[in-house]
Amino acid sequence: MRIALIKQPEMKILSILKKIKNNPWVGIVVSLALIIPSLYEILDDVTILRKEYFLLIIAFPLYIKSLKKIFDDMLDVYDDSSE
Template identity: 80%
Template sequence: MKIALTKQPDMKILDILRKIKNNPWVGVAVSLTLIIPSLYEILDDITVFRKEYILLFIAFPIYIKSLKKIFDDMLDAYDDLSE
């Protein structure tokens, strides 16, 4: 019984982290915080290969995936209301 009581706070933290990870608005916010500064650095001098290209390459698909999930949720909610 004592073991179960000590594991509950750990599971609560994992549950909160899972909710944050699955929230599409967090994905949009994180990807935009990577995309916008990267674009400013890239546009300063586009001929130099920088780490910002890699950040942009990683953040842009996360942004698209998060927006897709947000719009899919909106469309699903609309379909539920129309039935």
């Protein structure tokens, strides 16, 4: 029974990774880290199809989703305090 009560190190790493994945600020930082350099490459010559277009296709929705989660959390906190 004692083995079941001890927290396994693998489970601790998994819980930390879940917290990082669910943190919207991490999503914003990662998406901006992809968006900003991609825009510099794309604006250099717009007529060439580059891999940066595909990075934008992935990073921009992540950015919007993270911002939506942050603003929804802010509105929930504001609604809870006003009641």
